[in-house]
Ligand SMILES: NC(=O)c1ccc[n+]([C@@H]2O[C@H](COP(=O)([O-])OP(=O)(O)OC[C@H]3O[C@@H](n4cnc5c(N)ncnc54)[C@H](O)[C@@H]3O)[C@@H](O)[C@H]2O)c1
């Protein structure tokens with residue numbers, strides 16, 4: 001049980017965490033803080049938080065857990081503000097999508113990442129943002145990756161693990177660099193591709209006609225291009241090297257498929273598409289079976 005939880009940056013992630021913990025009776029009091037009253041007022045009206053203050057010192061005083069839930073690059077600045085306010089009894093965690101920049105920023109600010117700072121990342125979300133979009137079940141049956149370091153305190157890690165498990169999530173621990181490489185491939189690259197595809201088509205003179213005839217495939221592929229550009233601008237800059245590697249590997253594969261199409265090389269085209277279909281089906285059908293859920297009918 002968490003007595004006082006403080007959320008810095010009350011949006012989709014922070015709001016969903018607060019809702020889930022409240023619904024499970026796993027928290028007594030949730031306090032919000034941020035730069036502007038707008039989202040905090042809304043959070044109060046919706047019952048997501050119990051109170052708020054723009055004064056970070058007041059917000060974190062006596063907190064058992066402080067969650068930094070701002071965009072990724074802003075989290076670095078928030079940490080610097082939070083540093084003089086941290087006490088040994090307080091456990092700090094974050095939800096940022098990249099972990100390497102958070103680790104580096106913490107090392108610059110504190111000398112080393114404090115033992116009571118547990119870096120984290122829930123692998124759940126949506127293209128929507130803001131506290132209005134927060135959902136009590138956002139983390140249910142999803143994974144949360146924690147990237148503890150050699151000096152991370154066992155009790156701090158256990159507390160943050162228990163917090164996410166109370167939300168119905170499965171917690172997995174991973175190395176920071178591995179996290180950033182894996183997420184570059186499975187989350188950051190797809191967002192770069194979706195944004196770039198929509199932007200390239202939108203800049204075409206015939207964009208209106210193209211979008212008019214876009215159907216399910218285009219919608220499925222590009223849903224994530226409706227995500228918040230601020231969030232993804234931060235991720236692109238924070239995970240630069242891993243994303244560049246992903247773009248380069250993808251570009252050379254795309255070149256192979258391009259060449260096969262240009263050469264009329266049906267075998268290569270089929271082999272690539274067939275490998276992709278099997279890899280995807282195997283993974284996602286496997287996941288449905290593990291969770292004893294039925295796969296979508298279509
Ligand atoms: N949206 C997702 O799918 C998703 C999934 C996993 C992790 N994340 C990560 O979680 C973090 C939050 O994402 P979100 O989707 O909740 O975003 P959001 O835009 O819904 O919420 C972010 C909140 O931070 C506030 N904020 C901005 N600057 C601030 C500052 N200087 N001080 C205090 N508050 C500030 C904003 O007002 C907003 O309320 C990001 O780091 C993101 O990368 C997002």
Ligand SMILES: O=C(O)C(=O)C[C@]1(C(=O)O)C=C[C@@H](O)C=C1
Pocket residue numbers: 096097122123124125126127128186187188224227
């Ligand atoms: O479902 C979505 O819309 C998401 O973008 C969620 C998603 C993802 O790529 O899967 C996005 C960013 C995160 O850091 C974690 C999850």
